[in-house]
Amino acid sequence: MNIVINGTPADVTDGWSVGDLVRARTEEQRRVAVARNSEVVPRGEWDTTALSEGDRIEVLAPVAGG
Template identity: 45%
Template sequence: MIRVNGQAGGANAGESVSALLARLRVAADSRGVAVAVDGEVVPRSAWDSFILSETASVEVLGAMQGG
């Protein structure tokens, strides 16, 4: 089961990071968003080509007031 931001089932195995972000309404050119899969950064340039596996743990992060 894929996990997205700690929630199970937020994405489908075989889909790209870009497809997931589109469903989360994150624009492809949006500044201030970063993605990690299984503890590794997925650079913006790889969002289209990075395919999520069945056990992927995805973190979609953005700017928050802090510090």
């Protein structure tokens, strides 16, 4: 299935959830936020939010600095 992750086209496994994607992409899930098609996905819904063909996903990590 083709989606876009942080602006980059990606092929992911059919049937994946947001949670599957986050676990595959980052080791520190507690420190990221996820938006699917410009809508924030609450952490408690990651495993029940299925990815669909053409989804645009943003995986965001906090950045410190000034």
